[in-house]
Amino acid sequence: MTTSSPQTNPVTTEIIRNAFNAIAEDMNASLIRSAFTPIIYEGKDCAVGLLDENGDVLGQSLGLPLFLGNLSLCVQIVAEMKGWDYYEEGDVVLLNDSYIAGTHLNDITVIMPIFWEGKRIGFATSRAHWLDVGAKDAGSPTDASEIYQEGMRWPPTKVYRRGEAQEDILNFMRANSRFGDALIGDLHAQIASGRTGEKRMRGLIERFGYDTVKVARDDIFAQSSKLERQAIAAIPDGEYSAVGALDNDGISDDPVPVQLTVRIAGETMEMDLTGSSPQTVGGVNCGFTQTVSALRVAFKLLVNPERPVDGGTFRALHVIAPEGSIFRAQEPAACSWYFSSLGMLIDMVVRALAPAMPERAAAAHYGDSMVTIFSGNDARNEDAFFVAVEANCGGWGAWDGEDGQDCLINNVNGSFRDYPIEVFEHRYPMRIAKYGIRENSGGQGEFRGGNGSYRDYHIDGDTNLSLWFERSLTRPWGLSGGKAGLGPKVEIISPDGSVRDDLLKASAIALKAGSIVRVATGGGGGFGDPARRSVERSEKDRANGLISEESVAA
Incomplete structure (x- = not known):
């Protein structure tokens, strides 16, 4: 004090x-x-x-x-x-x-x-x-x-x-x-x-x-500042690293690599993103200030998380990002979907420091905002134009002692909420016929990863659909022998019954009235050897509809 x-x-x-x-x-x-x-x-x-x-x-x-x-x-x-x-x-x-x-x-x-x-x-x-x-x-x-x-x-x-x-x-x-x-x-x-x-x-x-x-x-x-430096000093000095990759940038099919090195020296911490992708054509780039902000979120998850943020916070944190990379983009780089890499980056900080801070480390969460954008004209309202933008919740990673949480919003969004069904159906010309927990989507482990969610949108009028779903390539990883959670999935069912399930990112797809859009988000990674999971926990999960008799999360 x-x-x-x-x-x-x-x-x-x-x-x-x-x-x-x-x-x-x-x-x-x-x-x-x-x-x-x-x-x-x-x-x-x-x-x-x-x-x-x-x-x-x-x-x-x-x-x-x-x-x-x-x-x-x-x-x-x-x-x-x-x-x-x-x-x-x-x-x-x-x-x-x-x-x-x-x-x-x-x-x-x-x-x-x-x-x-x-x-x-x-x-x-x-x-x-x-x-x-x-x-x-x-x-x-x-x-x-x-x-x-x-x-x-x-x-x-x-x-x-x-x-x-x-x-x-x-x-x-x-x-x-x-x-x-x-x-x-x-x-x-x-x-x-x-x-x-x-x-x-x-x-x-x-x-x-x-x-x-x-x-x-x-x-x-x-x-x-003093409490933070004391917390950093308790972490063993050294260099810690993690790697991952986004599915793509929304334009090409090429993965977008993300590389992180965390260096602890006494009372200071350095996070270095050297080795991450150069800025891409598609919109997964961001300005440096937002990269700093994301790494501050990750830092606060692990270092003195009980104390609110103020002007004394983060003085011991230093961030390096190469100019012209996705984390320090330059004009004219597109930035619409800047948060996809940042959500992964926050998980990667925890993964990198897990060996040094095992008591605080959790497996990866589902990782992205998983956004649907519906737009069109609403026949109920004199054909007024509408846009409905919604993020979807998913599963969080398990940790030593407890299962991951089911169906929470992702780590970059905090108190963000998906719309209540009643509000959504009142404002937009579509119905949400199903909404629930995606069974078996959390990674197996002694402690199970949280499950994702699913939603069925029934389209009442001709509508355009855009999608941004991520983390199918670098799935939410487990820790200490825990398995990865499932990635996301989207199905588009046409009025004639034909199904398209090969899209996670899309721009303004024309949908006919009577179409169904079924979205499912990923689950969190598991923690610990699945063989050590207690019978009581497994039975409770089955009784609550969280897993089936044959869990499929690899």
């Missing part, structure tokens, strides 16, 4: 630390309740961060871990580009450039500086997925070969300047989306989130005083 300062004490510091996170939770609630599109208010494809005047994290809410890891980096990069004076009171700065923010163009970062008595004291930030930003295909293209096909790309742009809306910019944005009014609505939901953070932060300072809050902040950061 750090020594108390003259201006604060451990009790006050702890109250302020929790207040930072409570402010972030209020911001997140404001965003979700104000959003126009279901991918935010139902799926919760968003995250918020409360930052200090230097862009370091004060508090974060529940949200997408992959977003939370780099909101601070975005604020700091913009300051490096334009200077800290660029941020003026009343500004709303919007950013989605993949080579700055790291993600795809649908993920919109909003930065709002917070001022108190004329002094910049922090930032209220958020990121949310906007349904359509004008890409060549509705939602997000699965076969883009350059970023210009993926939608509108914004460098740091002030959509409000000193409190005044920049109507020409807002009108331009509205005109270049298939859902322009909803786009502007979601922007204002993010602005409402920022205003909530601003109000709550000012209230905190008025209660405790700026100097006390600042000193408490410094104590919090110092404590997190």
